[in-house]
Amino acid sequence: MKLESIVKEQHPGAKHAGRSFNNQRRSKKTRRSPNEVLDSIALENNLDITSEDFQKHLDANDEISHLRDEFHFPNAATFPGVEGTDKECIYLLGNSLGLQPKCTVDEVTKVLDNWKVNCNHSRFIGHLPAILCDEMVTEGMSRLIGAHEDEVVAMNGLSVNLHLLLVSFYRPTEKRNKVLIEAKAFPSDHYIVQSQIKQRGLDPEKCMMFLGKPQGKDNSKLEMSEFVETIEKFGDEIALVLLSGVQYYTGQVLHMQKITEIAQAKGCMVGFDLAHAIGNIEMNLHDWGVDFAAWCTYKYLNSGPGSMAGAFVHRKHNLNNFPKFSGWWSHNLDTRFEMSNVLDLSPGANGYRVSNPPPLLAACINASLKVFQKTTMAKLTKKSFLLTGYLEYLLHHYFKKTEGSKVYIDIITPPVERGCQLSLKFSLPVTEIYDKLVKHGVSCDIREPDVIRVAPVPLYNNFRDVYRFVQVLCKVLPVTDA
16 A cells, blocks of 8 residues: 555554644544554554564555655765765755755756856846846746745745734734744744844833744643633734744744634734744644734745745735835836836835845746655655654654653653654753764754754655664663663
Protein backbone atom coordinates (compact mmCIF):
# COMPACT_ATOMS: atom_id res chain seq x y z
CA MET A 1 0.00 0.00 0.00
CA LYS A 2 1.37 3.42 -0.97
CA LEU A 3 2.34 5.90 1.76
CA GLU A 4 -0.30 8.46 0.77
CA SER A 5 -3.03 5.81 0.78
CA ILE A 6 -1.91 4.50 4.15
CA VAL A 7 -2.08 7.93 5.76
CA LYS A 8 -5.39 8.77 4.09
CA GLU A 9 -6.88 5.52 5.33
CA GLN A 10 -5.44 5.68 8.83
CA HIS A 11 -5.63 9.45 9.33
CA PRO A 12 -8.52 10.83 7.26
CA GLY A 13 -8.32 14.18 9.06
CA ALA A 14 -4.86 15.00 7.68
CA LYS A 15 -6.20 17.52 5.23
CA HIS A 16 -5.71 20.96 6.75
CA ALA A 17 -2.94 21.31 9.30
CA GLY A 18 -4.54 24.41 10.77
CA ARG A 19 -7.64 22.29 11.29
CA SER A 20 -6.73 18.62 11.48
CA PHE A 21 -3.70 18.89 13.76
CA ASN A 22 -5.62 21.22 16.04
CA ASN A 23 -9.31 20.60 15.51
CA GLN A 24 -10.98 20.58 18.88
CA ARG A 25 -14.30 19.48 17.40
CA ARG A 26 -13.11 16.10 16.14
CA SER A 27 -13.64 13.19 18.46
CA LYS A 28 -10.47 11.76 19.93
CA LYS A 29 -11.89 8.32 19.16
CA THR A 30 -11.58 8.97 15.41
CA ARG A 31 -8.10 10.44 15.46
CA ARG A 32 -5.24 8.09 14.63
CA SER A 33 -1.86 9.05 16.02
CA PRO A 34 1.32 8.58 13.98
CA ASN A 35 2.33 5.81 16.40
CA GLU A 36 -0.87 3.91 15.67
CA VAL A 37 -0.38 4.28 11.93
CA LEU A 38 3.26 3.17 12.14
CA ASP A 39 2.30 0.20 14.31
CA SER A 40 -0.32 -0.89 11.79
CA ILE A 41 2.15 -0.64 8.89
CA ALA A 42 4.72 -2.66 10.85
CA LEU A 43 2.14 -5.32 11.76
CA GLU A 44 0.84 -5.58 8.20
CA ASN A 45 4.35 -6.09 6.83
CA ASN A 46 5.81 -8.06 9.75
CA LEU A 47 8.53 -5.46 10.37
CA ASP A 48 10.14 -3.96 13.45
CA ILE A 49 9.59 -0.18 13.46
CA THR A 50 13.12 0.43 14.72
CA SER A 51 14.72 -1.63 11.95
CA GLU A 52 16.37 -0.37 8.80
CA ASP A 53 14.04 -2.60 6.79
CA PHE A 54 11.06 -0.65 8.11
CA GLN A 55 12.68 2.64 7.08
CA LYS A 56 13.30 1.21 3.62
CA HIS A 57 9.68 0.11 3.39
CA LEU A 58 8.45 3.62 4.20
CA ASP A 59 10.75 5.19 1.62
CA ALA A 60 9.78 2.63 -1.02
CA ASN A 61 6.12 3.56 -0.56
CA ASP A 62 6.59 7.33 -0.49
CA GLU A 63 4.71 8.65 -3.54
CA ILE A 64 6.50 12.02 -3.51
CA SER A 65 10.01 10.69 -2.90
CA HIS A 66 11.04 11.84 -6.39
CA LEU A 67 10.89 15.47 -5.24
CA ARG A 68 14.12 14.92 -3.31
CA ASP A 69 15.89 14.84 -6.68
CA GLU A 70 14.82 18.45 -7.28
CA PHE A 71 17.30 19.71 -4.65
CA HIS A 72 21.03 20.00 -4.10
CA PHE A 73 22.18 18.13 -1.00
CA PRO A 74 25.44 19.48 0.42
CA ASN A 75 28.45 17.38 1.37
CA ALA A 76 28.86 17.70 5.12
CA ALA A 77 32.65 17.50 4.76
CA THR A 78 32.65 21.18 3.77
CA PHE A 79 30.88 22.25 6.99
CA PRO A 80 32.74 23.65 10.02
CA GLY A 81 33.18 21.14 12.84
CA VAL A 82 32.60 17.99 10.78
CA GLU A 83 35.11 15.17 11.23
CA GLY A 84 36.18 13.21 8.15
CA THR A 85 35.95 13.95 4.45
CA ASP A 86 33.24 11.49 3.46
CA LYS A 87 30.37 12.54 5.71
CA GLU A 88 27.02 12.43 3.96
CA CYS A 89 24.97 15.34 5.24
CA ILE A 90 21.89 14.59 7.34
CA TYR A 91 20.10 17.85 6.63
CA LEU A 92 17.25 18.50 9.08
CA LEU A 93 17.44 22.28 9.08
CA GLY A 94 14.90 23.35 6.47
CA ASN A 95 13.07 25.26 9.21
CA SER A 96 16.04 27.64 9.24
CA LEU A 97 17.23 27.57 5.63
CA GLY A 98 15.80 25.41 2.88
CA LEU A 99 17.94 23.54 0.39
CA GLN A 100 18.60 25.04 -3.03
CA PRO A 101 16.36 23.73 -5.82
CA LYS A 102 18.37 22.52 -8.79
CA CYS A 103 16.42 24.80 -11.12
CA THR A 104 17.41 27.95 -9.17
CA VAL A 105 20.61 28.50 -11.14
CA ASP A 106 18.69 28.27 -14.42
CA GLU A 107 16.04 30.72 -13.21
CA VAL A 108 18.63 33.24 -12.03
CA THR A 109 20.70 32.82 -15.19
CA LYS A 110 17.66 33.58 -17.34
CA VAL A 111 17.17 36.86 -15.46
CA LEU A 112 20.84 37.78 -15.81
CA ASP A 113 20.75 36.93 -19.52
CA ASN A 114 17.63 39.04 -19.97
CA TRP A 115 19.38 42.00 -18.37
CA LYS A 116 22.54 41.34 -20.43
CA VAL A 117 20.73 41.06 -23.75
CA ASN A 118 17.86 43.51 -23.32
CA CYS A 119 19.34 46.00 -20.84
CA ASN A 120 16.65 48.57 -19.96
CA HIS A 121 14.09 46.65 -22.01
CA SER A 122 14.46 43.80 -19.48
CA ARG A 123 12.19 45.86 -17.27
CA PHE A 124 9.33 45.06 -19.64
CA ILE A 125 10.19 41.94 -21.66
CA GLY A 126 11.93 38.60 -21.26
CA HIS A 127 12.07 36.25 -18.30
CA LEU A 128 10.64 37.79 -15.12
CA PRO A 129 10.67 41.40 -16.38
CA ALA A 130 11.49 43.81 -13.57
CA ILE A 131 8.22 45.68 -13.70
CA LEU A 132 6.16 42.50 -13.25
CA CYS A 133 8.47 39.95 -11.60
CA ASP A 134 6.89 40.24 -8.15
CA GLU A 135 3.42 39.63 -9.57
CA MET A 136 4.65 36.46 -11.29
CA VAL A 137 5.24 34.64 -7.98
CA THR A 138 2.09 35.66 -6.10
CA GLU A 139 -0.15 32.97 -7.58
CA GLY A 140 2.13 30.21 -6.32
CA MET A 141 2.40 31.73 -2.86
CA SER A 142 -1.34 32.36 -2.64
CA ARG A 143 -2.02 28.64 -3.11
CA LEU A 144 0.29 27.82 -0.21
CA ILE A 145 -1.61 30.03 2.24
CA GLY A 146 -5.17 29.59 0.98
CA ALA A 147 -5.69 33.08 -0.42
CA HIS A 148 -6.74 34.87 -3.58
CA GLU A 149 -3.86 36.00 -5.75
CA ASP A 150 -4.79 39.67 -5.35
CA GLU A 151 -4.46 39.29 -1.57
CA VAL A 152 -0.76 38.42 -1.82
CA VAL A 153 2.33 40.47 -2.60
CA ALA A 154 6.04 39.68 -2.80
CA MET A 155 8.21 42.47 -1.40
CA ASN A 156 10.99 43.45 0.99
CA GLY A 157 11.87 41.22 3.95
CA LEU A 158 9.60 39.81 6.65
CA SER A 159 10.46 42.38 9.33
CA VAL A 160 10.04 45.29 6.90
CA ASN A 161 6.67 43.94 5.80
CA LEU A 162 5.44 43.60 9.37
CA HIS A 163 6.41 47.22 9.98
CA LEU A 164 4.50 48.35 6.88
CA LEU A 165 1.45 46.32 7.84
CA LEU A 166 1.41 47.53 11.43
CA VAL A 167 1.28 51.12 10.19
CA SER A 168 -2.22 50.18 9.02
CA PHE A 169 -3.34 47.49 11.40
CA TYR A 170 -2.09 48.87 14.71
CA ARG A 171 -4.20 51.98 15.17
CA PRO A 172 -4.29 52.60 18.92
CA THR A 173 -6.92 54.72 20.63
CA GLU A 174 -7.04 55.98 24.19
CA LYS A 175 -8.98 52.92 25.34
CA ARG A 176 -7.79 50.30 22.82
CA ASN A 177 -4.00 50.46 22.50
CA LYS A 178 -2.54 47.10 23.50
CA VAL A 179 -0.82 44.49 21.32
CA LEU A 180 -0.97 40.81 22.26
CA ILE A 181 2.05 38.72 21.21
CA GLU A 182 3.73 35.53 22.40
CA ALA A 183 5.94 35.78 25.45
CA LYS A 184 8.55 33.89 23.43
CA ALA A 185 7.88 35.68 20.15
CA PHE A 186 10.70 35.71 17.64
CA PRO A 187 12.94 38.64 18.71
CA SER A 188 12.34 40.66 15.54
CA ASP A 189 8.57 40.52 16.07
CA HIS A 190 9.05 41.65 19.67
CA TYR A 191 11.23 44.58 18.58
CA ILE A 192 8.82 45.53 15.79
CA VAL A 193 5.86 45.75 18.16
CA GLN A 194 7.94 47.58 20.73
CA SER A 195 9.12 50.17 18.23
CA GLN A 196 5.67 50.62 16.66
CA ILE A 197 4.24 51.37 20.09
CA LYS A 198 7.02 53.85 20.82
CA GLN A 199 6.49 55.49 17.43
CA ARG A 200 2.90 56.22 18.47
CA GLY A 201 4.18 57.96 21.60
CA LEU A 202 3.03 55.15 23.86
CA ASP A 203 4.80 53.02 26.47
CA PRO A 204 5.59 49.39 25.50
CA GLU A 205 5.59 48.44 29.18
CA LYS A 206 1.91 49.35 29.32
CA CYS A 207 0.84 48.42 25.80
CA MET A 208 2.50 45.02 25.21
CA MET A 209 0.65 41.95 26.47
CA PHE A 210 2.09 38.44 26.40
CA LEU A 211 0.59 35.04 25.77
CA GLY A 212 2.39 32.17 27.47
CA LYS A 213 5.15 32.15 30.04
CA PRO A 214 7.49 35.15 30.41
CA GLN A 215 10.78 35.45 28.56
CA GLY A 216 13.47 33.20 29.98
CA LYS A 217 11.01 30.73 31.51
CA ASP A 218 10.24 27.24 30.28
CA ASN A 219 8.36 27.63 27.00
CA SER A 220 5.63 25.06 26.95
CA LYS A 221 2.49 24.84 24.87
CA LEU A 222 0.46 27.98 24.28
CA GLU A 223 -2.98 27.12 25.61
CA MET A 224 -6.12 28.18 23.78
CA SER A 225 -7.82 28.54 27.15
CA GLU A 226 -5.30 31.22 28.14
CA PHE A 227 -5.91 33.05 24.89
CA VAL A 228 -9.69 32.93 25.34
CA GLU A 229 -9.40 34.15 28.92
CA THR A 230 -7.09 36.99 27.87
CA ILE A 231 -9.42 38.14 25.09
CA GLU A 232 -12.49 37.91 27.31
CA LYS A 233 -10.81 39.94 30.04
CA PHE A 234 -8.80 42.46 28.02
CA GLY A 235 -10.23 42.27 24.48
CA ASP A 236 -11.72 45.76 24.62
CA GLU A 237 -8.23 47.13 25.32
CA ILE A 238 -6.41 45.11 22.63
CA ALA A 239 -5.98 46.82 19.27
CA LEU A 240 -3.96 44.04 17.65
CA VAL A 241 -3.29 40.33 18.09
CA LEU A 242 -0.01 39.40 16.38
CA LEU A 243 0.98 35.75 16.75
CA SER A 244 2.93 33.08 14.89
CA GLY A 245 1.21 30.54 12.70
CA VAL A 246 3.84 28.07 13.89
CA GLN A 247 5.85 28.97 16.98
CA TYR A 248 9.53 29.10 16.03
CA TYR A 249 10.87 27.79 19.36
CA THR A 250 8.45 24.99 20.22
CA GLY A 251 7.18 24.17 16.73
CA GLN A 252 3.57 24.42 17.93
CA VAL A 253 0.92 25.07 15.28
CA LEU A 254 -1.51 27.69 16.56
CA HIS A 255 -5.21 27.42 15.79
CA MET A 256 -5.28 30.45 13.52
CA GLN A 257 -8.93 30.13 12.55
CA LYS A 258 -10.19 30.02 16.11
CA ILE A 259 -7.82 32.77 17.26
CA THR A 260 -9.07 34.99 14.45
CA GLU A 261 -12.74 34.37 15.21
CA ILE A 262 -12.38 34.99 18.95
CA ALA A 263 -10.22 38.10 18.66
CA GLN A 264 -12.22 39.73 15.87
CA ALA A 265 -15.44 39.18 17.83
CA LYS A 266 -13.94 41.52 20.42
CA GLY A 267 -12.98 44.10 17.81
CA CYS A 268 -9.27 43.23 17.58
CA MET A 269 -7.27 43.19 14.37
CA VAL A 270 -5.52 39.85 13.81
CA GLY A 271 -2.25 39.18 12.01
CA PHE A 272 0.15 36.25 11.79
CA ASP A 273 3.86 35.78 11.25
CA LEU A 274 3.94 32.76 8.93
CA ALA A 275 7.72 32.34 8.69
CA HIS A 276 7.50 28.77 10.01
CA ALA A 277 4.07 28.02 8.57
CA ILE A 278 4.17 28.65 4.82
CA GLY A 279 5.29 25.54 2.97
CA ASN A 280 5.00 23.57 6.22
CA ILE A 281 1.28 23.37 7.03
CA GLU A 282 -1.94 23.87 5.11
CA MET A 283 -3.73 27.18 5.63
CA ASN A 284 -6.88 28.95 4.47
CA LEU A 285 -6.23 32.57 5.39
CA HIS A 286 -9.00 34.02 3.24
CA ASP A 287 -11.70 31.66 4.53
CA TRP A 288 -10.49 32.17 8.09
CA GLY A 289 -10.88 35.94 7.73
CA VAL A 290 -7.34 36.74 8.89
CA ASP A 291 -6.72 40.49 8.53
CA PHE A 292 -3.08 40.28 7.45
CA ALA A 293 -0.01 38.06 7.50
CA ALA A 294 3.64 38.11 6.49
CA TRP A 295 6.33 35.52 5.87
CA CYS A 296 9.88 34.98 4.67
CA THR A 297 10.77 32.67 1.79
CA TYR A 298 14.11 31.19 2.82
CA LYS A 299 12.88 28.45 5.18
CA TYR A 300 10.32 26.04 3.77
CA LEU A 301 10.10 28.04 0.53
CA ASN A 302 13.77 27.35 -0.28
CA SER A 303 14.47 30.73 -1.89
CA GLY A 304 17.85 31.53 -0.36
CA PRO A 305 19.09 33.65 2.56
CA GLY A 306 17.45 37.07 2.73
CA SER A 307 15.24 36.44 -0.27
CA MET A 308 12.19 38.58 -0.99
CA ALA A 309 9.38 38.03 1.50
CA GLY A 310 5.60 37.91 1.14
CA ALA A 311 2.53 39.50 2.67
CA PHE A 312 -1.22 38.92 2.75
CA VAL A 313 -4.00 41.47 3.19
CA HIS A 314 -7.57 40.17 3.20
CA ARG A 315 -9.88 41.37 0.43
CA LYS A 316 -12.21 42.93 2.99
CA HIS A 317 -9.53 45.61 3.44
CA ASN A 318 -9.14 46.32 -0.30
CA LEU A 319 -10.59 49.82 -0.09
CA ASN A 320 -9.62 50.70 3.47
CA ASN A 321 -8.43 54.18 4.29
CA PHE A 322 -5.93 53.05 6.90
CA PRO A 323 -2.63 54.94 7.20
CA LYS A 324 0.06 53.49 4.89
CA PHE A 325 3.68 54.15 4.02
CA SER A 326 3.51 54.54 0.25
CA GLY A 327 5.99 54.63 -2.60
CA TRP A 328 5.80 54.56 -6.36
CA TRP A 329 5.09 50.81 -6.43
CA SER A 330 1.96 51.50 -4.35
CA HIS A 331 0.67 53.40 -7.37
CA ASN A 332 -1.60 51.65 -9.88
CA LEU A 333 0.51 50.20 -12.71
CA ASP A 334 -1.76 51.67 -15.40
CA THR A 335 -0.88 55.23 -14.38
CA ARG A 336 2.38 54.73 -12.47
CA PHE A 337 4.66 56.07 -15.17
CA GLU A 338 2.65 59.23 -15.79
CA MET A 339 4.69 60.67 -12.89
CA SER A 340 1.79 62.90 -11.83
CA ASN A 341 2.70 62.95 -8.12
CA VAL A 342 -0.97 62.26 -7.45
CA LEU A 343 -1.16 58.83 -5.82
CA ASP A 344 -3.49 56.41 -7.60
CA LEU A 345 -3.32 53.79 -4.87
CA SER A 346 -3.49 50.14 -5.89
CA PRO A 347 -6.26 48.38 -3.97
CA GLY A 348 -5.60 45.83 -1.27
CA ALA A 349 -2.26 44.15 -0.75
CA ASN A 350 -0.70 45.75 -3.82
CA GLY A 351 -1.08 49.16 -2.22
CA TYR A 352 1.47 48.15 0.42
CA ARG A 353 4.30 47.78 -2.09
CA VAL A 354 6.80 50.63 -1.89
CA SER A 355 9.65 50.12 -4.36
CA ASN A 356 10.46 48.11 -7.47
CA PRO A 357 11.15 44.43 -6.78
CA PRO A 358 14.41 42.56 -7.55
CA PRO A 359 14.05 40.08 -10.44
CA LEU A 360 17.00 38.01 -9.21
CA LEU A 361 15.22 37.31 -5.93
CA ALA A 362 11.93 36.70 -7.71
CA ALA A 363 13.79 34.09 -9.75
CA CYS A 364 14.81 32.23 -6.58
CA ILE A 365 11.21 32.19 -5.38
CA ASN A 366 9.97 31.12 -8.80
CA ALA A 367 12.37 28.16 -8.80
CA SER A 368 11.03 26.88 -5.49
CA LEU A 369 7.41 27.39 -6.50
CA LYS A 370 8.05 25.25 -9.60
CA VAL A 371 8.86 22.37 -7.26
CA PHE A 372 5.75 22.99 -5.16
CA GLN A 373 3.69 22.89 -8.37
CA LYS A 374 4.70 19.22 -8.74
CA THR A 375 2.79 18.28 -5.59
CA THR A 376 0.17 19.67 -3.21
CA MET A 377 0.23 20.82 0.39
CA ALA A 378 -2.20 18.00 1.13
CA LYS A 379 0.34 15.42 -0.06
CA LEU A 380 3.16 17.15 1.79
CA THR A 381 1.29 17.26 5.09
CA LYS A 382 0.27 13.61 4.72
CA LYS A 383 3.90 12.64 4.34
CA SER A 384 4.93 15.00 7.15
CA PHE A 385 2.43 13.32 9.46
CA LEU A 386 4.35 10.04 9.15
CA LEU A 387 7.85 11.46 8.67
CA THR A 388 7.83 13.53 11.86
CA GLY A 389 5.79 10.83 13.57
CA TYR A 390 8.50 8.30 12.70
CA LEU A 391 11.11 10.58 14.25
CA GLU A 392 8.98 10.97 17.37
CA TYR A 393 8.53 7.19 17.62
CA LEU A 394 12.26 6.47 17.44
CA LEU A 395 13.14 9.20 19.94
CA HIS A 396 10.61 7.84 22.42
CA HIS A 397 11.83 4.30 21.83
CA TYR A 398 15.46 5.05 22.58
CA PHE A 399 15.38 8.15 24.77
CA LYS A 400 12.06 8.35 26.59
CA LYS A 401 12.24 9.73 30.11
CA THR A 402 11.65 7.01 32.69
CA GLU A 403 11.97 6.89 36.44
CA GLY A 404 15.65 7.10 37.35
CA SER A 405 16.87 7.65 33.78
CA LYS A 406 19.80 10.03 33.46
CA VAL A 407 19.81 10.28 29.68
CA TYR A 408 16.57 11.25 28.02
CA ILE A 409 15.00 13.58 25.47
CA ASP A 410 11.84 15.60 26.03
CA ILE A 411 9.87 16.64 22.95
CA ILE A 412 8.27 19.99 23.79
CA THR A 413 6.38 20.23 20.49
CA PRO A 414 2.69 19.36 21.07
CA PRO A 415 2.04 16.02 19.29
CA VAL A 416 -1.25 17.01 17.63
CA GLU A 417 -0.35 20.67 17.06
CA ARG A 418 2.74 20.57 14.88
CA GLY A 419 4.10 20.71 11.39
CA CYS A 420 7.37 18.98 10.58
CA GLN A 421 9.55 20.46 13.36
CA LEU A 422 10.28 18.80 16.69
CA SER A 423 11.92 20.84 19.45
CA LEU A 424 14.04 18.68 21.72
CA LYS A 425 15.27 19.20 25.27
CA PHE A 426 18.04 16.97 26.59
CA SER A 427 18.97 15.82 30.08
CA LEU A 428 22.61 16.52 29.17
CA PRO A 429 24.21 19.87 28.21
CA VAL A 430 22.70 20.79 24.86
CA THR A 431 25.82 22.44 23.43
CA GLU A 432 27.89 19.29 23.90
CA ILE A 433 25.24 17.20 22.17
CA TYR A 434 24.96 19.66 19.30
CA ASP A 435 28.73 19.67 18.74
CA LYS A 436 28.75 15.87 18.60
CA LEU A 437 25.90 15.84 16.10
CA VAL A 438 27.74 18.32 13.90
CA LYS A 439 30.86 16.13 13.93
CA HIS A 440 28.76 13.33 12.47
CA GLY A 441 27.40 15.47 9.64
CA VAL A 442 24.02 16.37 11.15
CA SER A 443 22.57 19.79 10.31
CA CYS A 444 20.15 20.98 12.97
CA ASP A 445 20.26 24.04 15.22
CA ILE A 446 20.25 25.29 18.80
CA ARG A 447 17.79 27.88 20.04
CA GLU A 448 18.63 29.42 23.37
CA PRO A 449 18.42 28.56 26.10
CA ASP A 450 18.28 24.77 25.74
CA VAL A 451 16.51 23.47 22.64
CA ILE A 452 17.73 21.63 19.55
CA ARG A 453 15.32 21.96 16.65
CA VAL A 454 15.01 19.15 14.12
CA ALA A 455 12.82 19.45 11.03
CA PRO A 456 12.42 16.61 8.52
CA VAL A 457 10.95 18.49 5.55
CA PRO A 458 8.63 16.28 3.47
CA LEU A 459 9.53 18.07 0.24
CA TYR A 460 13.07 16.65 0.25
CA ASN A 461 13.80 14.67 3.42
CA ASN A 462 13.14 10.96 3.52
CA PHE A 463 12.74 8.31 6.20
CA ARG A 464 16.38 7.33 5.81
CA ASP A 465 17.40 10.81 6.97
CA VAL A 466 15.37 10.33 10.13
CA TYR A 467 16.69 6.81 10.70
CA ARG A 468 20.31 7.95 10.26
CA PHE A 469 19.80 10.93 12.58
CA VAL A 470 18.54 8.69 15.38
CA GLN A 471 21.41 6.26 14.77
CA VAL A 472 23.84 9.17 15.26
CA LEU A 473 22.04 10.11 18.48
CA CYS A 474 22.47 6.55 19.68
CA LYS A 475 26.22 6.88 19.04
CA VAL A 476 26.67 10.16 20.89
CA LEU A 477 24.25 9.47 23.76
CA PRO A 478 24.09 6.49 26.09
CA VAL A 479 20.86 4.71 25.13
CA THR A 480 18.26 4.05 27.83
CA ASP A 481 16.64 0.65 28.14
CA ALA A 482 13.89 0.46 25.52
